[in-house]
Amino acid sequence: MTETYSICSISARSRFGIREGVMSLAVFAVSAVCAGDAVYDALASRQTVAVLVKEMAKRTVGANNKVLLDMPYYPEGTRMDAAGLAKCRMDFRYPADVKGFRTLVWLHSGGLTHGARHWVALADTNIAQVAVSYRLLGKEAKRGEDCIEDAAAAVAWALRNVASYGGDPKRVYVAGHSAGAYLSMMVGMDPRWLAKWGFKPTDLAGIVPISGQTTAHFNVRKFAGDADPQYQPKIDALSALRYAGKDLPPILSICGQPPWEWKARAEENRFLIASCKAFGHKNARYVELPYANHHRACSCGLPYLELFIRDALPQDPEAK
Template identity: 35%
Template sequence: MRNLVIYMFVAVLPLYANAQALSYKTVENVYYYDSQTADQTSYMKEKSLLDVYYPEGDHKVPVVIWFHGGGLTAGQKEIPSALKDKGFCVVGVGYRLSPNIKAETCIADAAAAIAWVFKNIERYNGDPSQIFVSGHSAGGYLALMAVMDKSWLKKYNLDSDLVAGLVPFSGHTITHFTIRKEQGIPGEQPIIDKLAPLYHVRKNAPPTLLITGDREKEMLGRYEENAYFYRMLKVAGHEDITLYEMDGYGHNMTGPAFPLLVDFIKSKSNVD
């Protein structure tokens, strides 16, 4: 498995020469909540924003939604350079952060952003039938929770099974440590409750690619969490899930992981 990761990292790099010839634009600071949303605050309007990086043209392309990391307490929206010029739209999402809000609210923001993409991305040449959800660390957790727990997108009359693919980088599959901290639970004590992606495993979840760092270099049990999530999805009957362990890399493993995400999108869509 580890040797395969290294091979794919080298192999996928030259696949997007044609995509790089396209012209791209960026739209920044789009507020993704409906204007009718109740109890909006200045902090919400400051943080609940997204950027869209998209190719010009007259055909629809795949979309990747990217949630930044930072433990649900730090970080800001970003369009990773490794995802640019690959022939698809990239949506970098910002969200409110603990302790300004309860960490569970981060999931609400993630779901609202995904719903916005489904309803608006065609304006940016994005194909709503080819939306992939990804992110690193806390962002990986948000990607998992907003999609695996179907109730979050159901609020927007969306079925999360319509997501074309789910690709968390080193994401929690147990309840996030910041949510546990808010409850007085130490980071070394694992919890699986309704705020854990593991709680929501099901046969009909979207195609999933799990990527973590080396089990000996990752944060507390992060590889093992993902391995258990992988196994339980398999037990539930899910047939399209892969787990990669990035040999020699710790928690900050995004560099070698991005080509795997790009290749995954290509394999599930019609990108040249």
């Protein structure tokens, strides 16, 4: 059964949010502003939407947040060309007066070919955020593995360093939208990428892909010389579905609803979660957002992401 909550509307208060007091009105305010029609009327311009998303995120920086901008996440001495090293930077904000805070590593969208790092608009400003830039295909990255490698390095930085800022390294989450969701799944499911840094996927508190491609990403295939049609599904070493299993961190997959969501995207994500459950995964969930298209799924999905991070998501109706 698919979970379909109308989080984009006020009716969700009685169905979902106010239950047991787990969702604040502030979350609804953020969701309403992010998902407002005025924002999505501007979808013809990716640049305009990117500016709006970044502006909303800036407005949610808490008074107690310390902000560190343009930090490298690769260790000093990493062998990489100058353009790549210049791209591999992050912005880190964290609550300076909170001990044991949770941390979200956010990977931006853009098809792995464009986009820029930004924080996301969460109501709880005591959740630290790491906004990551990674090498892009057709620019600094030569192959899809470069993008995944960067995402893994940023996640490893968080696992290794948040404790020195007061955070809990056992409460590090990785999430992203679209291409960022693809990267979050690859880092959080394929053990090869974190192993390079001495970590494993189960060191993560959870992964939250929003509208991510679970088969081999179409642009990863394109830049590898694959001439097959975009919607030809392929499950290979660079697809999250290849790593569906039991021994993974908690997973919350969020997606828009067909026919508004991108073709086959919701179905892929349903299949991923169904496959994980078939293996015996006890904390893998799929949430489908009614009437949400690919872009709106991000803003409408943020309240779910926040509840997941706060361990406040209502019980899975399919849980046994």
